[in-house]
Amino acid sequence: MALSQxxxxxxxxxxxxxxxxxxxxxxxxxxxxxxxxxxYAVFVVLLVAVVLTVDWPTIREGYFNLDKARPLFPEVxxxxxxxxxxxxxxxxxxxxxxxxxxxxxxxxxxxPYRWLANIYIEFFRGIPLLLWLxxxxxxxxxxxxxxxxxxxxxxxxxxxxMPAAAxxxxxxRAGIQAVPKGQLEAARSLGMSQPRAMVSIVIPQxxxxxxxxxTNELIVLTKDSSLVAxxxxxxxxxxxxxxxxxxxxxxxxxxxxxxAGLCYLLITIPLSLLVxxxxxxxxxxx
Amino acid sequence: MTLDTNHDSAIVVxxxxxxxxxLEVLKGIDFHVxxxxxxxxxxxxxxxxxxxxxxxxxLETATAGQVRxxxxxxxxxxxxxxxxxxxxxxxxxxxxxxxxxxxxxxLTIAQRRVLGRGRAEAERVARETLSKVGLDDKVDAYPxxxxxxxxxxxxxxxxxxxxxxxxxxxxxxxxxxxxLVGDVLxxxxxxxxxxxxxxxxxxxxxxxxxxxDRVVFMDGGVVVEEGTPDEVLGAPEHPRTRDFLFxxxxxxxxxxxxxxxxxxxx
Numbered sequence: 001m002a003l004s005q006x007x008x009x010x011x012x013x014x015x016x017x018x019x020x021x022x023x024x025x026x027x028x029x030x031x032x033x034x035x036x037x038x039x040y041a042v043f044v045v046l047l048v049a050v051v052l053t054v055d056w057p058t059i060r061e062g063y064f065n066l067d068k069a070r071p072l073f074p075e076v077x078x079x080x081x082x083x084x085x086x087x088x089x090x091x092x093x094x095x096x097x098x099x100x101x102x103x104x105x106x107x108x109x110x111x112p113y114r115w116l117a118n119i120y121i122e123f124f125r126g127i128p129l130l131l132w133l134x135x136x137x138x139x140x141x142x143x144x145x146x147x148x149x150x151x152x153x154x155x156x157x158x159x160x161x162m163p164a165a166a167x168x169x170x171x172x173r174a175g176i177q178a179v180p181k182g183q184l185e186a187a188r189s190l191g192m193s194q195p196r197a198m199v200s201i202v203i204p205q206x207x208x209x210x211x212x213x214x215t216n217e218l219i220v221l222t223k224d225s226s227l228v229a230x231x232x233x234x235x236x237x238x239x240x241x242x243x244x245x246x247x248x249x250x251x252x253x254x255x256x257x258x259x260a261g262l263c264y265l266l267i268t269i270p271l272s273l274l275v276x277x278x279x280x281x282x283x284x285x286x
Numbered sequence: 287m288t289l290d291t292n293h294d295s296a297i298v299v300x301x302x303x304x305x306x307x308x309l310e311v312l313k314g315i316d317f318h319v320x321x322x323x324x325x326x327x328x329x330x331x332x333x334x335x336x337x338x339x340x341x342x343x344x345l346e347t348a349t350a351g352q353v354r355x356x357x358x359x360x361x362x363x364x365x366x367x368x369x370x371x372x373x374x375x376x377x378x379x380x381x382x383x384x385x386x387x388x389x390x391x392x393l394t395i396a397q398r399r400v401l402g403r404g405r406a407e408a409e410r411v412a413r414e415t416l417s418k419v420g421l422d423d424k425v426d427a428y429p430x431x432x433x434x435x436x437x438x439x440x441x442x443x444x445x446x447x448x449x450x451x452x453x454x455x456x457x458x459x460x461x462x463x464x465x466l467v468g469d470v471l472x473x474x475x476x477x478x479x480x481x482x483x484x485x486x487x488x489x490x491x492x493x494x495x496x497x498x499d500r501v502v503f504m505d506g507g508v509v510v511e512e513g514t515p516d517e518v519l520g521a522p523e524h525p526r527t528r529d530f531l532f533x534x535x536x537x538x539x540x541x542x543x544x545x546x547x548x549x550x551x552x
Contacts, residue, residue, distance in 0.1 A: 180382075182382040183382060183384065185345055185376075185378070186376070186378065186382035186383075186441075187384075187396075188368075189343060189345065189374070189375075189376035189445075190371070190372075190376075190396035190400060190444070190445070190448060191368050191372035191396060191401075192368070192396060192399060192400055193368050196399055196400070200395055201384055201395075204386050205384075205385065205386050208386055
């Protein structure tokens with residue numbers, strides 16, 4: 001008797017008989033099949049409900065209206081998508097360089113460098129991006145009576161890049177620390193100085209390790225670039241979200257927002273695919 | 287950095303102490319390797335032999351005592367340590383090849399970045415060195431595509447491509463499958479025959495017996511016994527040496543009583 005109790009509810013006779021559920025009395029394979037059948041049934045019921053209740057003509061007219069979509073082209077691609085790409089790339093490049101510096105500061109032997117990097121990282125991880133953009137776009141000009149030089153690009157690059165640097169610094173630091181200690185020892189044993197060993201041996205390996213999280217940061221930044229819409233950019237500097245919102249007002253139709261959304265996916269989905277390929281290549285090289 | 291390559295002593299270690307926290311790993315080591323000599327350091331794990339080797343090229347900083355390489359005091363904090371390391375090849379138990387670089391680039395990167403050799407010359411030296419270790423067909427492979435024995439031979443070639451005066455080996459075959467040990471030892475044997483100065487921390491007693499000019503037995507952070515292979519391995523004087531050798535050479539009988547061992551040795 002002691003033995004059968006130890007075997008647990010799957011085989012234990014007394015436990016099975018005490019259960020209220022009819023499923024519990026079935027053999028395990030049959031139970032699995034019934035449970036899965038129920039899940040499919042729920043799915044089909046929900047699908048039918050959606051199809052029957054949704055007002056399809058309104059959806060097509062309001063969100064997927066080809067007549068309203070046509071005039072968006074080619075500007076949505078040549079201006080809005082292009083600007084989203086440029087802002088993201090500039091912010092990411094800035095964030096990557098500053099993030100690397102911050103990561104090295106966090107790993108520094110000099111304590112004040114570590115403190116400074118920590119303060120920076122905690123600050124920018126803590127404040128909302130929108131607030132930071134307002135500060136650069138409106139706060140600084142109000143306080144100083146002057147725009148930042150190279151407006152609006154400076155505000156865009158600093159606005160997106162400085163917070164991104166905080167996140168990237170932590171990712172890069174983790175990558176550097178993930179490179180085995182023996183790599184640095186081998187490089188130093190060959191006569192490389194500490195900085196040379198970091199540049200030639202450790203940092204390249206660190207970046208290979210962090211390609212997946214790095215790409216996630218890039219995807220997040222692509223979407224965050226929509227927030228620069230509040231910087232009051234001009235016609236030529238509109239990015240996807242600002243473009244979509246302005247066209248929404250002009251056309252009194254939500255189709256531009258759908259088009260803008262699809263354009264974001266046009267960026268992010270290929271990025272995801274690229275990461276998978278890079279990961280596969282790294283797996284071979286390791 | 288100019289090292290006096292005519293100096294008779296490649297390595298002179300005097301009264302070396304090393305602590306890890308409160309743990310004293312090296313308790314006053316006196317040790318030397320002459321130019322052209324092959325010295326094997328043996329001993330149980332935790333005896334401090336790898337730490338001693340790592341103090342030679344300052345991967346570990348000694349707590350007290352002195353290490354002189356070709357007459358240069360490398361324990362002096364003001365020494366150009368990168369300059370000294372350029373002349374010392376180091377081979378690790380775990381190979382430590384650079385996984386993101388091809389075999390060729392593993393061999394050329396330090397030549398180019400440290401010695402300032404041009405690309406063509408660095409690649410020529412790399413190919414020559416690779417053919418010395420029997421891997422000239424692997425120039426374009428990546429480390430992960432090689433067996434452990436091949437990786438360790440590339441690691442030896444990487445050190446040799448720098449033209450070192452002295453080679454340090456830290457248990458170079460301990461991470462290898464048994465059938466791959468022979469290839470690596472053959473390369474090391476060739477190197478010794480060509481007159482390379484070598485300090486080898488190893489558990490390969492047969493290699494020590496055949497190749498070493500001198501064998502040093504360490505235990506508990508001190509040098510217990512040293513001499514020719516015949517003396518240390520053939521007729522060990524110290525009971526600790528005898529016990530260690532018995533355990534290494536008769537691993538299945540490590541707990542045999544001393545009188546049974548005597549019978550074995552007959």
